[in-house]
Amino acid sequence: MVPELIGRLVSRARPSTLASVLTMSLMFALPLLAAYPQPKQLAGPPEAFSTMKSIDPADAGTRAHSALLPVRLEPSKTDPGTLTWRARVPIAIDGPVHLLVLNQGEPWQLQLRAPNGKRAYPIEDLAQLQEHTSISVLNNDLPGSFYRVDQMPRGDWSISIQAKHGGVDPLAFSDGFLVIADEADAAIYTHLGHRRQLVGTPLTLHCQVTQRYEDRDSYEKSLSHRLDEVLVELQSPAGEIHRLTMRDDGSDGDALAEDRQFSLRFTPEEPGRYVAHIVARGTDGQGRQWVRSTMDAIEVLLPNLDLREPLVEASPVSSKRVNLQIPVDEMETGGSYRVYAELWGKDATGPYKGVAWLGGMARVEDGFLNLGLDTRWLSRAGVHGNLELRNLRVEDSTTYIALIEKQAGIPVQMPAIPEHTLPVFKTVDEEMLMGPRPVRDLxxxxxxxxxxxxxxxxxxxxxxxxxxxxxxxxxxxxxxxxxxxxxxxxxxxxxxxxxxxxxxxxxxxxxxxxxxxxxxxxxxxxxxxxxxxxxxxxxxxxxxxxxxxxxxxxxxxxxxxxxxxxxxxxxxxxxxxxxxxxxxxxxxxxxxxxxxxxxxxxxxxxxxxxxxxxxxxxxxxxxxxxxxxxxxxxxxxxxxxxxxxxxxxxxxxxxxxxxxxxx
Missing domain, CATH: 3.40.50.1820 (Alpha/Beta hydrolase fold, catalytic domain)
Structure with a gap:
C-alpha cells in the first residue's frame, strides 16, 4: 500500500522558529535598491486580450516519471544504535532501475529484496554502476549516492535503509529521500486548481496519470494506465504534517466522479510555504503496478489588498494621457504589484468593444493604483465615452499570486471627451505601448x-x-x-x-x-x-x-x-x-x-x-x-x-x- 511507500511518517509538528520566519521574510522582500527604476505604462491592442489572460494552472503543472520517497528513520527494535526505514516499492517492468539517495550525515546502507526473495542484498552487490558524490541542483550541492541496477524483475521489491544513530531531527519532515526511476512509460501530472493562493481561500490539488513516450518530452492523458490510490503529505509553514487522500468520486474538490482525475481540497490557514508531496500508485493495462510522485511548494499570501469600490476615476495628465485610478485598501504599505486590465468602451448607440489592455508595475499611492492611458487608443477604437475596465487582475510582484480578480466591468468615471478633441491616431508607436520616455540625462x-x-x-x-x-x-x-x-x-x-x-x-x-x-x-x-x-x-x-x-x-x-x-x-x-x-x-x-x-x-x-x-x-x-x-x-x-x-x-x-x- 502507498502508506508503506512513504514509510511510517506520522503527523508531527515542528514549531516555527525565528530563523525560518526571517528566511521567508528576506526571501520575498525587496532589497534596498539605490533607486527604484521608473515603471513603464504598458498597453496593447484588444487583439492581444487572449494572449495576455491569466494562465490556467492546469496548463502549468508538474510531471513526474519517477518516485521521490521521503525517508523517515526510526530507532531499530533490535539494535538501539541503528536507525531504520522500510518500504515496498513496485517495479512495473523488467529492466534497469535507477536509484538516488539524498541524505545528510553518515552514509546510508541500502538493502533490496526481490519479489518472493528470501533474503535482502546490499545495493552494492546488485548495482552495475554507483557514484557517491555531491548532487548539484540549481547551484546547490546536496550529499547523495547514485546506483543503477540493470536487472530488477518486475514486482514489489522490499527496500530497507539502515543508518547510525545520531544527527536525526525527531520533528523533521524527512531525514532524506530515496528517488526511484524505472523504464515504465507511466507518469503523473499534478497541478493547482487556481492561482488565488490566499489564506482562507480553498485550494484544490489535482492529479492524473499520463503516458510518457520515448522522446520524454511528449505526454498525454493515458487510457492504458489507471490510478489506484493517491496520497498527499501536506506540510504547513509551521511544520505540521497532514496525511490526506485524493478522491475521484465527485467529492472533496473533485469535479467529476470517475474521470481519472483525482482531487483534494484544503484551506490554508496561515501564510508561507506549503509543501505538497503527492504519491500515486497505479496499474498499467497488463496489471503491472507502479509508483510515481511529485513534490511542490505552494506559496500562500495574506489577502492584504482589496478593491475599495467598483469605480475607477480618470485623472488627466496631459493633452493625450490620463491616469485611471483604481481605489484599493492596502493592509501593509510599500508593496509592489503587477496590474492588468482590459479597457472597453462604446459610443452613444453601439455595443461595447475592446479598446486596449493596460498594465504594468505599480505601487499604491494615496489609496490608488494607477494605470496610464494614451487616449489615441480611444481614437483607434472609435470610442470616446462609456468606458469600463474588465478582467482586472492585481498580483503580488514576487509570486504573481492574484490578490484582486474582477472579471465584471468596472465603470470608468471620465469627463466627456468630444470626439474632435481626441488626438489623431496614425499608427501604434512606442509611447502608446510603453508610456512616455523619461527625460534622457547623459x-x-x-x-x-x-x-x-x-x-x-x-x-x-x-x-x-x-x-x-x-x-x-x-x-x-x-x-x-x-x-x-x-x-x-x-x-x-x-x-x-x-x-x-x-x-x-x-x-x-x-x-x-x-x-x-x-x-x-x-x-x-x-x-x-x-x-x-x-x-x-x-x-x-x-x-x-x-x-x-x-x-x-x-x-x-x-x-x-x-x-x-x-x-x-x-x-x-x-x-x-x-x-x-x-x-x-x-x-x-x-x-x-x-x-x-x-x-x-x-x-x-x-x-x-x-x-x-x-x-x-x-x-x-x-x-x-x-x-x-x-x-x-x-x-x-x-x-x-x-x-x-x-x-x-x-x-x-x-x-x-x-x-x-x-x-
Missing part, C-alpha cells in the same frame, strides 16, 4: 556597453570575459532573487551607462526580459541587432525550482525556493509579457552529448526529474519563449560545468553573440 554616463548577466544563485561572474568586448559584468553572487528584484538590480548596475544590451545566462535572461518589459533603463537606449540574448534560460520554469523549495529545509540549502522559476510561477509571469517585448529576445538551448557507449546525462539528479533533452537544469521545451527568436539547440553543453562543459564557455556562440549584441 551626465556622468559611461557610454554604451554589453551587460554580461549571470543566473540564479551564481557564485559570481559566469561568462568568460575574454570572449567579449566593450562589456560590463553584472554581479549579485549567491543570491536568490525574484524576476522583479533581479531586473531592478540590472537597471541599478547599468545606471552608470547611457545604454546597454544584455547577454544573460539562466534566470538572467528572464530578468532582462522583465526589465525591458516593465521599467525604463539603458536597454531602451541601446542600438544594434540583438537587444537581449540568453543561454539556458528556463522561460517556462524548471521542476528543480519546486524540488529545491520542497527539500531545501532538510538540507539547509542557502538559495531556497524561487516561485518565478517553477512551472506554475513562470507560466503566470509569462502571461504578462507582451509580444513586442518577446520579439527583442534571442535565445539558445543546449543538452548533453549523446554517445553510444554510455548512459548520457548532464547531471544524475536532473535525469530523474527532467524530460530529455535537457541541460541539467533547463529542459529544451521549457527553454522555449513563444514570440521570441529561437537561435537553435546545441548538444555537448550543460547548464554549468557537469559531464559536458558549461554552456557559457562555447566560444563560437559567444563570439556570435558579442558581434551581434546591441549596446
Amino acid at each position: 551626465r556622468n554616463k559611461a557610454g554604451s556597453k554589453l551587460m554580461l548577466v549571470h543566473g540564479f544563485c551564481s557564485g559570481g561572474g559566469t561568462w568568460p570575459t575574454n570572449h567579449f568586448s566593450n562589456y560590463q559584468v553584472f554581479s549579485d553572487p549567491n543570491k536568490n532573487r525574484s524576476h522583479d528584484t533581479f531586473a531592478q538590480l540590472i537597471a541599478q548596475q547599468g545606471s552608470n551607462l547611457d545604454s546597454f544590451g544584455v547577454v544573460a545566462h539562466s534566470q538572467g535572461g528572464a530578468a532582462a526580459l522583465h526589465l525591458y518589459t516593465y521599467y525604463w533603463s539603458g536597454l531602451d537606449n541601446a542600438t544594434g541587432n540583438r537587444l537581449i540574448q540568453s543561454v539556458g534560460t528556463p522561460y517556462q520554469g524548471t521542476v528543480l525550482a519546486g524540488l529545491i523549495a520542497a527539500i531545501g529545509d532538510i538540507f539547509g540549502i542557502s538559495c531556497g525556493t524561487n516561485e518565478d522559476m517553477t512551472y506554475d510561477g513562470a507560466s503566470q509571469w509569462l502571461s504578462g509579457i507582451p509580444s513586442w517585448a518577446r520579439q527583442k529576445v534571442y535565445y539558445h538551448t543546449t543538452s548533453e552529448k549523446d554517445v553510444w557507449w554510455r548512459w548520457d546525462f548532464c547531471h544524475i539528479a536532473a535525469e530523474f526529474v527532467l524530460d530529455d533533452p535537457e541541460d541539467g537544469t533547463t529542459e529544451k521545451w521549457a527553454g522555449q519563449l513563444s514570440g521570441a527568436n529561437n537561435m537553435g539547440h546545441k548538444t555537448g553543453w550543460c547548464h554549468i560545468e557537469m559531464r559536458d562543459p558549461a554552456q557559457v564557455k562555447d566560444s563560437s556562440r559567444n563570439s556570435n553573440m558579442n558581434s551581434n549584441a546591441a549596446r
